[in-house]
Amino acid sequence: MLRKTLRIGSRAFRQEPWQVEKLTDIGTRSIFNEDHDMFRESVRKWFQDTVPRDLEEKWEKQGMCDREAWLKAGEMGLLGVDAPEEVGGIGGDFLSAMIVNEEQAYHNCSGLGFSVHSDICLPYIYKYGTAEQRELIPSFVSGEKILCIGMTEPGTGSDLQGLKTTAVADGDDYVINGSKVFISNGIMADYCILAVVTDPSASNKAGAMSLFLVDTSFNRGKNLKKVGVKANDTAELFFDDLRVPKSAILGGPDCLNQGFGFLMNELARERLMIGVQCAAGLEGMFELTRGYVKERKAFGKELIKLQTIQHRLAEIKTEAAFCRSFVDKAMELQVNEELDYTTASMAKYMVSEKAHVNISKMLQLFGGWGYMWEYPIARAYADSRVAMVYGGANEIMKELIARPIRS
Numbered sequence: 001m002l003r004k005t006l007r008i009g010s011r012a013f014r015q016e017p018w019q020v021e022k023l024t025d026i027g028t029r030s031i032f033n034e035d036h037d038m039f040r041e042s043v044r045k046w047f048q049d050t051v052p053r054d055l056e057e058k059w060e061k062q063g064m065c066d067r068e069a070w071l072k073a074g075e076m077g078l079l080g081v082d083a084p085e086e087v088g089g090i091g092g093d094f095l096s097a098m099i100v101n102e103e104q105a106y107h108n109c110s111g112l113g114f115s116v117h118s119d120i121c122l123p124y125i126y127k128y129g130t131a132e133q134r135e136l137i138p139s140f141v142s143g144e145k146i147l148c149i150g151m152t153e154p155g156t157g158s159d160l161q162g163l164k165t166t167a168v169a170d171g172d173d174y175v176i177n178g179s180k181v182f183i184s185n186g187i188m189a190d191y192c193i194l195a196v197v198t199d200p201s202a203s204n205k206a207g208a209m210s211l212f213l214v215d216t217s218f219n220r221g222k223n224l225k226k227v228g229v230k231a232n233d234t235a236e237l238f239f240d241d242l243r244v245p246k247s248a249i250l251g252g253p254d255c256l257n258q259g260f261g262f263l264m265n266e267l268a269r270e271r272l273m274i275g276v277q278c279a280a281g282l283e284g285m286f287e288l289t290r291g292y293v294k295e296r297k298a299f300g301k302e303l304i305k306l307q308t309i310q311h312r313l314a315e316i317k318t319e320a321a322f323c324r325s326f327v328d329k330a331m332e333l334q335v336n337e338e339l340d341y342t343t344a345s346m347a348k349y350m351v352s353e354k355a356h357v358n359i360s361k362m363l364q365l366f367g368g369w370g371y372m373w374e375y376p377i378a379r380a381y382a383d384s385r386v387a388m389v390y391g392g393a394n395e396i397m398k399e400l401i402a403r404p405i406r407s
Contacts, residue, residue, distance in 0.1 A: 031328050031335075032095060039092075040099045046076050047107040059111045059231035063223045064187055067143075069112060074143030079118050087126045088138035094335055098276050105280035108376045110383045111231020113146075113185040119273050120266070121147035121193050124211065128262055130252045133213050136191065148189035148216075150180040150237055151263070158396040160195065160263060161205040165239060167196040167212065169246075174198070176212070176242040182390075186235025187223050189216050193250065198257055211250035211259040218242050228382030267392070268344035272330050274391045275347035278355035278384065279327045282320050285380050289313070289362040309365065316358045323351045342401055349397035352387035359384050 032040075050072055059065045073079050081097040083089020101115055122140055125133055139145040156162040165178025176196060183192075192214055199208035221236030246253050250262065290313060293303035303309045330347045333339040363370035363377050370377045388394045 029324070029328060031332055032099075036095055036099060039096055040103060042076075043078065043100055043103040044106070046073075046078065047103055047109060051107065051109050051112070056109060056111060056231055063225070063230065064233035065111050065113075065231055067146075067188070070143035070146060072143070073112070073114060074141060079114060079143055080122050080137065080141035081118065083118075083122055083126050083137060083141060087134045089122075089126065089141055095331060098273070098331060101273060101277050102280040105277045106284045108281075108284060108380055108383075109231075110229045110379075113148075113188075113232050115273055115277065116149065116184045117147045120270050121149050123266055123269065124149075124193055124250060124262060125213065127266075128211075128251045128255065129213065130247070132247065133250065136213075140191075145190040146185055146188050148183050148185040148192050148235075150183055150186075150192050150194040152180060152182045154179060154181050158392045160209070160260065163195060163197050163205065163209065165194075165196045166200050167198050167210065167244075168200070169198075170243075173243045173245055174212070174248070176214075176218075176239040176244060178239050180237040182224070183235045183237055184232055184390075186237060187220060187233035191215055192237070195259055195263065198259075206260040208257055209259040209263075210256055211262055212244060212248045213250050214242070214244050214248055226386070228379070228384075228386060230382075264341070268339050268341050269334065271341075271344040271348035271391050271397070272327070272334055272339060274387050275323075275327045275330065275344075275351040278351045278387050279320070279323045281380060281384060282316075282323060282351075282355040282358055285359050285362055285377060286313075286316055286320055288376055289316075289365055293365055303365065312361060312365070316361060319354050319358055323354050327351060342404055345392075345397040345400040348387075348391060349394045349401070352384075353394060356381075356384040356388060 050069065070079070077090050077092075078100050080089045081092040081100060082094050083091070085091035097119060101119065104110075104112065104114065117140065122137070125140075126137060136145065140147055150165075151160060151163075153162075153164055155164065163178075165176065165180065167174040167176045176194070178196065180186075180194075183189075186192075194212045194214055196210060196212060197205060197208055198210040202208035219238040219240065221238065224234045224236065226234060249255055251258065255262075290304075293309055293313070296303045298306070304313075327347055330339060330343055333343060359377070359381050363381050366375065366377050369375055370381075372378055392400075
């Protein structure tokens, strides 16, 4: 019975919204309505039915998911959820898009790169893309085509103004040279939103950066092996005199050198999304751990009857509740178009750290079983670590939070 409890992938981590007033008994949520709850139910069922643990194990071994899962997600309406209908999207709202992220986190299924595709890449295209570029949106929403974004370089991570990849005008084309690294969805992607320097001589790189939407006909390196998130492909990208038309500039030639502004506009959403995922992942592992300590015995009694265990879970529950409260408020600000980069940075920094630290504490309660990859808590521990790195390292988040303090 104990091993069966441990082996649960992620089902029933959270109580269903129609069963109790408080999801996971961690905090009342008022930002969702009944339509959201119905959508959540269908999304949860999709993950449970479509992504069983044995399939995830296969993906982890091969280092990437199957395209069939993307097509099934497209059929279900899980991709491009809040992309406008008039450009080929689903036409849902931001909160519905975040429900997909939450339910994927509750299912402990980090391999499917839906968030990079739908919540990071796609908004650039439907907000800033040309009519021709927007014609691709239906293929992204259906899962037929997959997106990645190329920002990070071997020598440049969170400091986007340090980019070295260049695009130099040559007649009606641009010639791109450089490389990118740690690109999620990079092996499977059919299109890439590529951040490059289009005026290498400029002293202010922020005003010399452009985004290009290019197909992935360029050279790609190996699928990088990671500590966690093993079922998601992560690539190196290489550009050796890659020739693309000027029409490949995101938004067209009139948007030359506007890439940095586009990135700054969208990074707040990306960082909030990371906070959303981390808060949900923490809640999911809390439910798993609470169930485990009620069954596991030590010194002749269930662990939950030991005061030290009760106090540890009380600490974790309190921090999870604070994370949930802050993230939900930030989502409300995003819905009202009031989310600023400082608040988004706080959500990303605080919740990613609290999630990883508390998942580590919960792993300890599982003893040796918690260190075995076949168990969800071990995978959650490995997966949660990267949230403090990607989307802008947490050290950079602190710098962004500090700017208005010192001004």
